[in-house]
Structures are given as C-alpha cells and as structure tokens.
Amino acid sequence: MLSNSSILEQYIEEAEREGHLTFRRDFPLSSLSSFRIGGNASYVIYPSTPDELASLSALCHSISIPNIVIGNGSNLLFSDSGYEGAVIVTTQIKDIKIDGNTVKVGCGASLTHLASVVAEASLTGLEFAYGIPGTVGGAVYMNAGAYGGEIKDVCVSVKAYDGVNDEIYDVKAEDCGFGYRESVFQDSDKIILGAKLVLSEGVNADITEKMNQLMQQRIDKQPLNYPSAGSTFKRYPGYFSGKLIEEAGLKGYTVGGAQVSEKHAGFIINVGNATASDVLSLIDHIREVIKENVGIELQTEVKYIENPADQ
Ligand SMILES: Cc1cc2nc3c(=O)[nH]c(=O)nc-3n(C[C@H](O)[C@H](O)[C@H](O)COP(=O)(O)OP(=O)(O)OC[C@H]3O[C@@H](n4cnc5c(N)ncnc54)[C@H](O)[C@@H]3O)c2cc1C
Incomplete structure (x- = not known):
C-alpha cells in the first residue's frame, strides 16, 4: 500500500507532467517569505488554476497531509524547523478579467500589478493597494488596507473552496466578516480562489498620480x-x-x-x-x-x- 506522502508525490508528479502545476521538494521557505526566514517545506506546490488548487487541497485533506495555502508570503513568519507537509502557493493563479467596472481576479494576482492594470482601464478604488506586496487572496484573508482604503471597500464577493464539503461557492462581501485586518477566512479552512471587485470610473492620470504619491510615502516612511x-x-x-x-x-x-x-x-x-x-x-x-x-x-x-x- 502507498504511504500518504507517496500518494501526494504520485499526484503532483502526474499533474506536473500534464501541466497543471509545478512543485519542489525540500524547499527553503525563507525564499517564499518577505522576512527571508524559515526552514524547509517537504513540498512547495504551485497550482496553475483555481480548480487545481481546490483538487490539491481536497487530496491533502483526504490523505491527512498537513497543508497551508499562501500567497506572496508578505505577512508570514515561517518556523525555523520549516513545514512538514505541503505549502501551496497561489501566485500562478493570476487571471484578471475586466468587464465595465467589474473586475474578476484570481487569488494569486499581485495587488500592485492589479492596481496598475485597473488604473490603465481608468478604474479608481484600488489606489490604496498599490505597494502592498501581497496577493488578492492574502489581501482578502487579511482585509488588507492602507491610507484609508481596505479590500472590503471594493470586494463584492469571494469565490471560495470549502474542503470539508468539497464545494466551490461564492461568499457575498457581507458574509466575509471583514473587519480591521480580519475576515471570516481566518477562522476556517476555506480557501480563497478569487474575488470579484467593483470599482468606479476615474481619470487615468489622477489614479496614477495618487498611486505614485502613496508609493513615495511608503518609500519615505518604511524600511x-x-x-x-x-x-x-x-x-x-x-x-x-x-x-x-x-x-x-x-x-x-x-x-x-x-x-x-x-x-x-x-x-x-x-x-x-x-x-x-x-x-x-x-x-x-x-x-x-x-x-x-x-x-x-x-x-x-x-x-x-x-x-x-x-x-
Ligand atoms: C513592506 C511591507 C508592507 C506592507 N504594507 C501593508 C499595508 O500597507 N497594508 C496591509 O494590510 N498589509 C501590508 N503588508 C502585509 C501584507 O503584504 C498583507 O497582509 C498582504 O495582504 C498579504 O498577502 P500575501 O499574499 O503575501 O499573503 P501571505 O503572507 O502569503 O498569507 C497571509 C495569510 O493569508 C492566508 N492566505 C493567503 N492566500 C490565501 C488563499 N488564497 N486562501 C486562503 N488563505 C490564504 C495565508 O495562509 C496566511 O495565513 C505589508 C507587508 C510588507 C512586507
């Protein structure tokens, strides 16, 4: 009979061959954390789609392999002894779709990149996020915010995966439990697959100027x-x-x-x-x-x- 880690290995090797993910064994977490701290993880896995992220999480759950989903590692302190299990990194799930004022974005999209893309489309509301070095998933989880704005101000719903019931569903913003650096996702095993944001029409030059001002404040005040x-x-x-x-x-x-x-x-x-x-x-x-x-x-x-x- 295969051990649980052999089942995971078999799955990820096959999924990598089929182009659904990439992975590393015995990988230093320090390189995944903005703190540059942490021992090694048994597996670091990069799924390329929300469905693959959900499947991977379901598999780890069913074979009792400890696992954690992370974004850009910019709000984390990993243990010196690392992580015996699977660290699932979302940064390849980064699709951005803009339709009028509505933006559908994958959990692994960088906030700063997203802010630039919507600015180019003359959409205002995400200027505050320019310079926060996280992903959309991390921002929803943390209800990230700066300079008077928070992700909750623009997020209308979150696509989430519930590993216990093996279901993907939409969580309305009012059910996300957003508070100061808080969300309902911090008290659950649910995974954020993506978010739907609604922005307002603005003037590209004004939006860009605001983003540059905020970035300058970060450079001036932060180490x-x-x-x-x-x-x-x-x-x-x-x-x-x-x-x-x-x-x-x-x-x-x-x-x-x-x-x-x-x-x-x-x-x-x-x-x-x-x-x-x-x-x-x-x-x-x-x-x-x-x-x-x-x-x-x-x-x-x-x-x-x-x-x-x-x-
Ligand atoms: C220089 C610097 C400046 C910063 N400035 C700000 C700021 O102005 N405002 C602010 O709010 N924060 C700031 N941060 C902190 C950090 O960037 C934010 O909290 C950001 O939202 C974290 O996103 P991340 O993708 O890096 O998440 P990570 O650090 O990778 O993860 C954070 C938490 O979210 C969980 N998580 C991540 N993605 C998912 C997912 N898809 N599904 C379920 N859980 C998930 C992780 O398990 C973890 O518990 C700053 C950090 C740095 C280093």
Whole structure:
C-alpha cells in the first residue's frame, strides 16, 4: 500500500507532467517569505488554476497531509524547523478579467500589478493597494488596507473552496466578516480562489498620480531595504503600535538578527540571518514592555506558521 506522502508525490508528479502545476521538494521557505526566514517545506506546490488548487487541497485533506495555502508570503513568519507537509502557493493563479467596472481576479494576482492594470482601464478604488506586496487572496484573508482604503471597500464577493464539503461557492462581501485586518477566512479552512471587485470610473492620470504619491510615502516612511513582514502588530483602538513602540524607546532594539526598525518602529526587520525564534522573542519583549508601560496587549498582525510536526 502507498504511504500518504507517496500518494501526494504520485499526484503532483502526474499533474506536473500534464501541466497543471509545478512543485519542489525540500524547499527553503525563507525564499517564499518577505522576512527571508524559515526552514524547509517537504513540498512547495504551485497550482496553475483555481480548480487545481481546490483538487490539491481536497487530496491533502483526504490523505491527512498537513497543508497551508499562501500567497506572496508578505505577512508570514515561517518556523525555523520549516513545514512538514505541503505549502501551496497561489501566485500562478493570476487571471484578471475586466468587464465595465467589474473586475474578476484570481487569488494569486499581485495587488500592485492589479492596481496598475485597473488604473490603465481608468478604474479608481484600488489606489490604496498599490505597494502592498501581497496577493488578492492574502489581501482578502487579511482585509488588507492602507491610507484609508481596505479590500472590503471594493470586494463584492469571494469565490471560495470549502474542503470539508468539497464545494466551490461564492461568499457575498457581507458574509466575509471583514473587519480591521480580519475576515471570516481566518477562522476556517476555506480557501480563497478569487474575488470579484467593483470599482468606479476615474481619470487615468489622477489614479496614477495618487498611486505614485502613496508609493513615495511608503518609500519615505518604511524600511523597504530590509526584509520584513510589514507592520508587526495590529493597531490598538486609539493607538498606533509603531508610535507606542517608539515612545517605549525600543527603536533599534535587537534580538539576534531581528530588530525594531529605526525608520519605522512598527516594523521588525531582518538585519541579517534572523531566525523565527529571534523574531518571536523580540515580539514577546515588545508586548511585555508595552503592557507594562501603557497596559495594552498588542496583537500581532503577522501570522506565525508553526511546523505541524512540532505541534
Ligand atoms: C513592506 C511591507 C508592507 C506592507 N504594507 C501593508 C499595508 O500597507 N497594508 C496591509 O494590510 N498589509 C501590508 N503588508 C502585509 C501584507 O503584504 C498583507 O497582509 C498582504 O495582504 C498579504 O498577502 P500575501 O499574499 O503575501 O499573503 P501571505 O503572507 O502569503 O498569507 C497571509 C495569510 O493569508 C492566508 N492566505 C493567503 N492566500 C490565501 C488563499 N488564497 N486562501 C486562503 N488563505 C490564504 C495565508 O495562509 C496566511 O495565513 C505589508 C507587508 C510588507 C512586507
């Protein structure tokens, strides 16, 4: 009888031959994460269509292979011991279809690329997303936002896959549980296959100017020359976490290769060979100091992906 990992291997080898996906064995997760941190994954798989993503996830589910779906890895901290299982990366599922003001987009499309494509079509509403280094799936999962805009403002429905009932269906925006960096997808195993957005007609030059302005603000304020996962913590109502961390005198505070950015205290940066343990220790330290100083419990925005073998 074949072991579960042999069943997966057989499936992905055949699917690769047929052109449905590509995959890597024993692959460094550091190269899939904007933090540049993480051990190796047993399998990293790139499905090329939403159906293939759903099939792959169904297979992993049915043979009990631990698996996780990721986009661009820009909000993740992978474990130093890696991921014993399948890391499914959506970045090949990137179709964009524009029909009037409506945009149907695959989960793996880059937000920045999408913002440029809709700008060319003179559609406004996604300027805020220009410069967020994630995918549409990651943005829906996180309800990503910046400069006063959020994905929930333009998303009217999400195409999702429910592995438990093996069904693909549309989730209306009002049922997505969108809140500040929150969505219903964070509390479920459902996979985001794509999204339908509705934008408004605008003037191409104005849209482009706005996007360039926002990009410049990012360049001016954020430590983009170091690996990071963006804002480490969520905003606590009424407080900016970066400001709290700066006021606590923690700018530049370092654990191993992980450092509170001097440029923007809301970011933890990898200043050289940081490990996930360094980042987690630094997060704990910051949380303790802020709790002691102002009595607030900061919640992380960055998602830590534990190795299922360590659980
Ligand atoms: C320099 C920098 C700047 C940033 N600026 C911002 C900002 O301004 N605003 C903001 O909101 N964020 C920002 N981020 C964080 C990050 O880019 C966003 O959270 C983004 O939406 C994550 O998308 P991703 O594709 O990289 O998701 P990933 O990091 O790959 O995944 C994030 C989570 O989503 C889940 N996920 C991803 N795709 C799917 C899918 N198809 N189905 C189900 N689950 C899925 C993953 O399992 C994971 O739990 C920044 C990050 C960096 C490094």
